[in-house]
């Protein structure tokens with residue numbers, strides 16, 4: 285076994301509202317209490333998202349609903365969503381992202397605006413997650429990303445809440461480890477959950493990489509085990525997690541864990557974790 289149990293043991297996982305009907309599959313690889321993020325996708329209703337959080341809680345996991353700032357159309361919508369999550373699923377943790385819309389659909393320009401609204405703290409949210417980009421973001425300058433991270437951490441702490449960082453998924457350990465070391469050197473010591481893809485077909489992984497603005501060079505594809513000649517074949521994060529495990533040094537990288545994006549389905553990721561855990 286190449287991965288120490290700790291890195292896989294403390295992993296979290298991200299689902300979509302549709303996955304709420306397949307939560308039984310998660311228990312095969314993830315312990316009770318595991319944080320389960322619920323992606324905020326367009327085309328879902330707030331009722332769907334609240335029901336998903338409720339099912340995650342009922343299945344024995346910790347629901348972590350995502351809030352996409354730019355997709356919110358009003359302050360009342362945010363109020364209603366957070367109140368609903370607390371009432372139905374006793375939610376105490378949420379993850380706030382800017383969102384992919386080029387222009388905000390409502391009053392929230394970015395994640396910071398949602399945090400500064402005070403609505404999360406008012407409803408008793410205790411922990412707030414924010415996004416990290418070890419390889420940068422295609423539409424946001426590195427300095428803006430750094431400044432946003434500091435501002436968001438300050439605002440979360442000022443509201444008396446705890447923060448954590450979950451990173452955009454990556455196929456390469458090197459930039460992730462470098463970025464994490466830099467963050468720690470700057471004095472940011474929050475838990476970082478490193479985004480890794482679950483096992484999925486090469487085709488699916490490349491489709492999500494394109495959609496989410498994650499670049500994959502030929503060199504990185506080879507390193508990860510992604511082959512264009514086996515486009516329909518599967519690729520798992522074995523080598524990536526092996527490299528992270530070998531490269532993570534607690535004194536340098538602090539509290540680092542994994543966050544799985546199961547692009548190939550919950551069952552495949554849970555079984556993969558169970559086989560290696």
Ligand SMILES: NC(=O)C1=CN([C@@H]2O[C@H](COP(=O)(O)OP(=O)(O)OC[C@H]3O[C@@H](n4cnc5c(N)ncnc54)[C@H](O)[C@@H]3O)[C@@H](O)[C@H]2O)C=CC1
Pocket residue numbers: 353380381382383384385386393394395396415416423424428429432433436451452453497
């Ligand atoms: N990592 C993840 O799991 C997810 C990431 N996203 C991505 O998050 C990006 C930004 O979110 P955060 O890191 O939370 O940043 P943020 O909300 O903290 O904003 C950081 C800076 O980038 C600007 N910005 C925010 N969204 C933008 C966009 N779509 N296009 C151009 N500029 C934008 C903001 O005005 C601000 O100056 C979105 O563009 C989206 O691509 C969206 C959903 C999930």
Ligand SMILES: Nc1nc(=O)c2c([nH]1)NC[C@@H]1CN(c3ccc(C(=O)N[C@@H](CCC(=O)O)C(=O)O)cc3)CN21
Pocket residue numbers: 298300302323325384452453495496497545547
């Ligand atoms: N820039 C950016 N935008 C995002 O929306 C985003 C990221 N980055 N990083 C990773 C997470 C993970 N995201 C997602 C988005 C959709 C599904 C998804 O499975 N959607 C459909 C299937 C669509 C398909 O297969 O193409 C589903 O039915 O659940 C999963 C994770 C969204 N996220």
